[in-house]
Amino acid sequence: MASSLSFSDFPEDVQLCILSFLSPTEIATFSCTSKRFVSLCTSDSRLWFTMCERRWGSKTQINKWVKGAVTYRHLYRTLSEWENLIGIWRRSGPGSASISSPSLLFFEWWDTCISGFRVSPSTNGSYGVVKAPFLWMGLSDDGQIVNLLDPDGRSEVSAPEFAAVPANGEVGLTENELIPVNLSFMGRTHFVVEENQSFAAANSSSCSSDQKRNGFSRSMSPGNLSGDEYGSVGEDVSGSPGSLPDRLMSEIYQHLANRTSPGSDKSRKQRRREKERLAKRKWEPEHFVKIENCSPTPSRPLQGLWKGICDDMNLAFYLVVYDDIGGIACRRVGDPPERFSNYAPVFWTSKTTFLETPFSLEEETLYDSRLHIRPHQTSFEIQEQFHLSDVEVVNPFQQLHLSGNEVVKRILHISSSYDLVIPDAAGMINPRSGEGRIWQYHNDTFGFGFLCDNFVIDMKHIFRNGCIVDIVNP
Amino acid sequence: MSGISDTERMITLKTVEGTLFDVKSSIAKDLKTVQAFIDDSDDDVTSPIPLPNVFTRELSRILDYLNNHHRFRSGIEKADEEMARYDAEFAKSMSHEELKALILAANYLNVKDLLEFLNQTVADVIQNKSVEFVRNFFGIENDYTPEEEEKLRNENEWAFNGVEQD
Numbered sequence: 323m324a325s326s327l328s329f330s331d332f333p334e335d336v337q338l339c340i341l342s343f344l345s346p347t348e349i350a351t352f353s354c355t356s357k358r359f360v361s362l363c364t365s366d367s368r369l370w371f372t373m374c375e376r377r378w379g380s381k382t383q384i385n386k387w388v389k390g391a392v393t394y395r396h397l398y399r400t401l402s403e404w405e406n407l408i409g410i411w412r413r414s415g416p417g418s419a420s421i422s423s424p425s426l427l428f429f430e431w432w433d434t435c436i437s438g439f440r441v442s443p444s445t446n447g448s449y450g451v452v453k454a455p456f457l458w459m460g461l462s463d464d465g466q467i468v469n470l471l472d473p474d475g476r477s478e479v480s481a482p483e484f485a486a487v488p489a490n491g492e493v494g495l496t497e498n499e500l501i502p503v504n505l506s507f508m509g510r511t512h513f514v515v516e517e518n519q520s521f522a523a524a525n526s527s528s529c530s531s532d533q534k535r536n537g538f539s540r541s542m543s544p545g546n547l548s549g550d551e552y553g554s555v556g557e558d559v560s561g562s563p564g565s566l567p568d569r570l571m572s573e574i575y576q577h578l579a580n581r582t583s584p585g586s587d588k589s590r591k592q593r594r595r596e597k598e599r600l601a602k603r604k605w606e607p608e609h610f611v612k613i614e615n616c617s618p619t620p621s622r623p624l625q626g627l628w629k630g631i632c633d634d635m636n637l638a639f640y641l642v643v644y645d646d647i648g649g650i651a652c653r654r655v656g657d658p659p660e661r662f663s664n665y666a667p668v669f670w671t672s673k674t675t676f677l678e679t680p681f682s683l684e685e686e687t688l689y690d691s692r693l694h695i696r697p698h699q700t701s702f703e704i705q706e707q708f709h710l711s712d713v714e715v716v717n718p719f720q721q722l723h724l725s726g727n728e729v730v731k732r733i734l735h736i737s738s739s740y741d742l743v744i745p746d747a748a749g750m751i752n753p754r755s756g757e758g759r760i761w762q763y764h765n766d767t768f769g770f771g772f773l774c775d776n777f778v779i780d781m782k783h784i785f786r787n788g789c790i791v792d793i794v795n796p
Numbered sequence: 797m798s799g800i801s802d803t804e805r806m807i808t809l810k811t812v813e814g815t816l817f818d819v820k821s822s823i824a825k826d827l828k829t830v831q832a833f834i835d836d837s838d839d840d841v842t843s844p845i846p847l848p849n850v851f852t853r854e855l856s857r858i859l860d861y862l863n864n865h866h867r868f869r870s871g872i873e874k875a876d877e878e879m880a881r882y883d884a885e886f887a888k889s890m891s892h893e894e895l896k897a898l899i900l901a902a903n904y905l906n907v908k909d910l911l912e913f914l915n916q917t918v919a920d921v922i923q924n925k926s927v928e929f930v931r932n933f934f935g936i937e938n939d940y941t942p943e944e945e946e947k948l949r950n951e952n953e954w955a956f957n958g959v960e961q962d
Contacts, residue, residue: 327896328935336903336915343919354927354948355936 329359337362342372346398370394374401381431390463400467404436404459406510410627410785411438411610412641412655414512422474423608424456425655426627426639428790435460435481441790443637448697449629449782450637450794457515459505460484470500471515471605501605511612517605613641617785624650624674624734624760624768628781631695640668640781650674652770669736669758669770676732676762685733689761692771694778728763728780736760738772807834808844815852816844823862828906847905853894854901861886861910887917892933895921 329337341349341362353363363369371394374384378401387397407429424440438457444450458470458481468484482500502518617626628640639655649672677685738756758772769778784790805821809830824830834841847855864882868875890898895918902911922930931938940948 326893326935327900330936331896332899333903336899336911339912339915340918343916344923348923351925351927352922352930354940354945355931355934355938357939359936 334362338365338368338372341369342376344373346373364395366393366395370398374398377401378405378431382436383433386434387461390465392461392463392465396465397461400461403507406507407436407438407459407513410441410613410616411513412613414609414611423606427456427610428453429457432481435484437481441639441784443629443639444794445636446794447631447635448637448794449631450792451629451784451790452795453790453793455479457503457505458482458484458500469503469505469515469518471503471517472500473605474499503605511614512609514607514609515605516607517603519599519602615643617783618766623762623766627655627784628767629784630769630779630781631697632779633695633775633777635695637697639784644674648672648674669738669760669772671734671736674734676734678732681730681733685759688759688773689730689733689778692776692778694769694780696780728761728765728767728769730761731764732762734760734762736770807841809855810844810846811850811852811855812848813852815855817855817859819859823859823866826862826907826909827858828908829904849904850901851897854898857886857890857898858902858905858907858910862907865909883913887913892921 353360411427413425426441427438429438436459439453440456455472462484504518507513624642642652651667651670736758760770762768769780771778806818807824809817868879899914
């Protein structure tokens with residue numbers, strides 16, 4: 323047989339195809355093998371384009387992200403990090419009361435950007451879900467990362483133009499009042515969104531030439547105008563958060579964020595500048611945490627995000643989480659802290675062993691006598707649906723019953739978190755007052771209720787196949 | 797021979813060593829170079845088509861791959877699983893040299909899917925391996941001076957973490 327084939331024996335198409343299956347690390351390794359292949363490894367429109375296309379081509383329009391001076395290599399690096407955003411996140415912490423900060427975020431791929439939507443229950447008493455724009459993440463012509471935040475979610479649901487900030491530093495509001503922000507990761511399941519008040523500082527002369535060469539400078543935090551407060555240029559962005567809500571958070575940050583400059587030795591002038599900057603903020607920093615398990619699985623059928631109409635006839639979102647020791651807990655998502663403390667679950671149990679059919683008479687009675695809380699239906703709709711006479715429509719209890727109760731497949735005992743135990747008329751405390759049930763239905767949704775009342779709150783899926791269902795206009 | 801449908805027609809191919817292979821025309825369609833030759837000859841191909849760059853070992857493997865994939869695709873259930881298993885075995889059955897030779901043959905014959913599969917297989921082999929391994933595998937001569945190589949290594953220090961030992 324002929325002597326060993328070498329890489330040079332392959333036509334360039336084949337060479338590029340092989341390289342396009344590798345990760346950036348391996349491309350770097352390959353470029354170390356010989357000078358002859360360095361240009362191959364840096365060929366942007368052929369190699370790096372193919373790498374982007376291979377990894378994300380089915381999800382977005384790779385060629386539309388790149389205009390002007392942006393390289394596909396830069397795009398690869400950016401998308402590798404942003405890809406982690408896709409999915410569902412919840413706000414961590416109570417959220418600033420004055421500005422509408424979303425409690426649930428859903429990130430998805432668009433053609434030219436990644437967009438994050440706020441997901442909230444509709445307020446029209448139905449099971450509808452409102453999906454409004456919150457964050458748009460893209461690249462400008464010169465490769466700057468441009469993240470734009472929509473504070474009120476009122477803007478058009480279409481991707482904005484990702485214009486770079488002009489050199490004179492004037493960051494006026496765009497037509498839809500979008501605010502430039504920084505999104506910094508702290509690990510894979512936590513990020514912070516902060517206003518980028520001094521986007522311009524990235525273009526000023528205080529920026530080192532290295533930062534300019536990179537085309538963007540995410541490691542520059544907003545606000546601090548003296549560039550020399552910052553650590554080395556090559557610092558990975560996941561470590562430098564910048565502006566902080568308060569002193570305590572600052573300390574937690576420093577612990578987690580590996581900042582190189584302590585910040586406690588600021589001069590008086592810098593402190594004053596900091597104060598002025600904070601006063602002009604339109605958006606307070608918010609933290610978000612990823613919800614990893616947002617859908618049920620065969621072994622965890624109650625897991626994930628659900629929506630249900632609770633006893634005040636409003637739609638609410640719930641998150642059911644399985645812990646490591648075989649228990650589950652359910653919390654409402656997005657309540658203001660006054661209403662429910664963040665740590666008190668709606669229901670919980672430490673044992674997830676279901677009762678199977680046939681059920682005892684006691685259990686059957688417990689379920690059959692309950693009213694399922696359903697969205698308001700107009701009389702007309704009910705009449706249409708159930709062919710009722712006028713007399714029947716008038717009876718409100720019948721209305722609640724007639725919506726076709728689901729058939730129960732299995733039952734689970736649960737407890738509520740309410741420590742509030744109300745003695746009955748005789749002054750006795752019923753030990754079962756916190757007890758409740760989950761009724762799992764054949765269509766794999768479930769309902770829950772407590773012994774102390776007579777309702778069932780039916781839970782439905784918020785997401786199906788990765789998409790939000792029942793979207794309504796706000 | 798007007799009664800015979802297209803899919804039953806046989807094409808004969810001749811390798812470098814002179815071995816003849818009879819191939820169904822439906823399979824020959826996947827060998828785009830061959831198909832182009834057939835199209836150019838106005839479908840009038842009676843004598844064996846010579847393939848001056850292709851050895852018997854490679855053509856045999858390529859035809860094996862194509863025949864199996866056609867068979868899987870025409871089956872109804874579990875085609876994906878079967879195909880994946882076959883592909884894995886196919887890749888493992890070759891030495892590195894044979895793999896490289898097959899790439900050249902598949903490239904010459906323009907067998908797109910197979911070529912992509914082989915390229916991915918090669919990429920998998922060099923995945924996470926050191927610079928020396930890649931050089932050896934591909935027969936690449938190092939033309940960096942020791943100083944240049946040291947400098948490169950330092951610049952790409954982050955890239956060398958997690959690389960397997962040879």
